[in-house]
Amino acid sequence: MEPIKYIAQNLSDERWGLMVSTVGFQSVKPGEQYPPALHNREYMFRPERGRVLQEYQLVYIVEGEGELETSSSGRHAVRAGDMFLLFPGEWHTYAPDSATGWSEYWIGFRGANIDHRVREGFFSIDKPMYQIGINQTIIALYKEAIEQATRQEPFFQQLLAGVVNHLLGLMFMTSRNNSMQTHGVMPDIVARARVYMQEAVERDITMPDVAAYLNISYSTFRHIFKRYTGMAPAQYFINLRLFRAKELLRGSTISIKEISYKLCFESPEYFSTLFKSRTGMSPSEFRHA
Numbered sequence: 317m318e319p320i321k322y323i324a325q326n327l328s329d330e331r332w333g334l335m336v337s338t339v340g341f342q343s344v345k346p347g348e349q350y351p352p353a354l355h356n357r358e359y360m361f362r363p364e365r366g367r368v369l370q371e372y373q374l375v376y377i378v379e380g381e382g383e384l385e386t387s388s389s390g391r392h393a394v395r396a397g398d399m400f401l402l403f404p405g406e407w408h409t410y411a412p413d414s415a416t417g418w419s420e421y422w423i424g425f426r427g428a429n430i431d432h433r434v435r436e437g438f439f440s441i442d443k444p445m446y447q448i449g450i451n452q453t454i455i456a457l458y459k460e461a462i463e464q465a466t467r468q469e470p471f472f473q474q475l476l477a478g479v480v481n482h483l484l485g486l487m488f489m490t491s492r493n494n495s496m497q498t499h500g501v502m503p504d505i506v507a508r509a510r511v512y513m514q515e516a517v518e519r520d521i522t523m524p525d526v527a528a529y530l531n532i533s534y535s536t537f538r539h540i541f542k543r544y545t546g547m548a549p550a551q552y553f554i555n556l557r558l559f560r561a562k563e564l565l566r567g568s569t570i571s572i573k574e575i576s577y578k579l580c581f582e583s584p585e586y587f588s589t590l591f592k593s594r595t596g597m598s599p600s601e602f603r604h605a
Contacts, residue, residue, distance in 0.1 A: 321465035322359075325473065334427035334477040337371055339461045343379070343419040350411050359424075366409030371426040373402040374483060375410070376458065378450060380418025384410040388441045394418075397449040399487050403434075403441045421458035425480050438488060446491040457483050505530055506544045509537070513549070517556045520580040523549045557581070558594055565603040572599045 322338050329335040338359065344350050350363060361367035366385070381395045386408040394400065394410065396418070402408055404426065412418035433439055448454065461479045464472050493503075509526055526549060527537035541549040557579045564575050576587035592598045597605065 321462060323465055323468075323473070323476075329473040330427065332427070332474055332477055333429040334425055334480055335473055336423060336425045336461070336465070336476040336480060338373075338424040339422065339458070339465050339476070341419070341421050341458065341462065344412050344417045346417045347414055348417060361409070363409050363411035366407050368405060368407050369402060369424070370404050371424045372404060372430055373422050373424045374480070374487070375400050375402065376421045376448070376454060378419050378421065378455065380412050380416040382410065382412035382416075382418055384408070384444070386441075386444055389444055392445050394445075397447065397451075399446040399448050399454075399491075400444045401439055401446070401487075402444065406441055421455070423458065423461055423480060423483065425477075427477075429477075429481070430484075433484070439484075446487050447494055448487060448490050449494070451486070451490065454483060454486055457486075502540050502544055505532070505537070505540050509541060509549065510552075513553050513556055517553075517560050518578055518580070521553075523553070554590070558591060561587070561591065561599070562595075562602065565599055572603075575599070 321340055323336055325335040325337065342352060342354070344352065351360065353360075359369075376399045377394055377396055379396050381393070383391060384394050384400050385391045386402075386406055388403075388406060392400070400410070430439075434441075457479050461476055464475055464479070508530060512526055512529055513521075523538065524534045527534040530537060532540075538549055541547075541552070545552060547555075561575055561579055564570055564578070565572075570578070572588065573584045576584040579587070581587035581590070588599055591602070595602060
């Protein structure tokens with residue numbers, strides 16, 4: 317398997333929403349030149365001067381340590397198990413410590429899909445670093461991308477786009493969960509709250525009731541739950557009730573009015589309005605679809 321691949325794209329790849337331009341792996345020993353003289357001129361740079369790319373690159377360091385610097389986020393120490401996301405149009409430089417060297421995987425890409433996620437705040441030019449640890453699934457995905465770029469079978473770009481999406485999702489999820497673990501009891505509180513709400517989906521409870529069950533203040537509970545899950549606990553509980561409503565609509569003959577009362581909605585009218593706003597169909601339409 318060749319360690320570095322550069323990939324041409326076409327209009328069809330661009331319409332797909334995400335296209336890959338380069339993928340590879342390299343290992344730099346202590347004291348060796350960096351980057352090695354193996355790259356296209358477009359990607360070569362001198363660490364003391366840095367560079368600007370016209371694409372995103374997702375870099376994963378699996379051995380060694382070094383440093384990353386970007387114009388928007390400043391300097392960062394980089395260690396094995398770290399990933400960093402480089403942004404198009406952003407000056408940056410990075411290199412291994414000459415005393416340790418490093419081994420890195422990378423994949424370069426661009427497209428409307430990643431642009432949208434950046435605009436929505438999932439990835440920020442101000443926070444390019446992600447502490448992942450050594451993750452064998454992520455390593456396997458990079459290797460799969462290198463293999464597919466080597467073979468270049470028909471429509472391989474679409475498969476590579478899927479690999480990039482998987483990498484970004486794993487990076488986002490793993491770093492977020494690792495961050496939550498540093499707050500000790502947070503994951504346990506959220507897990508207990510979820511179980512309690514699932515068991516109480518047909519009871520008339522409030523979110524302060526859940527906080528009382530957990531023996532913490534409501535404001536603390538709401539903060540922890542939203543930070544961990546990305547949604548307020550009340551919103552999560554409404555989603556549980558709507559999911560249960562769908563089960564009852566499809567799996568029983570209970571009237572819509574009875575379902576609304578069974579799930580403790582304010583009124584049948586409120587239930588129907590909320591259901592349609594979330595699903596695009598009224599409860600009756602959903603039942604007979």
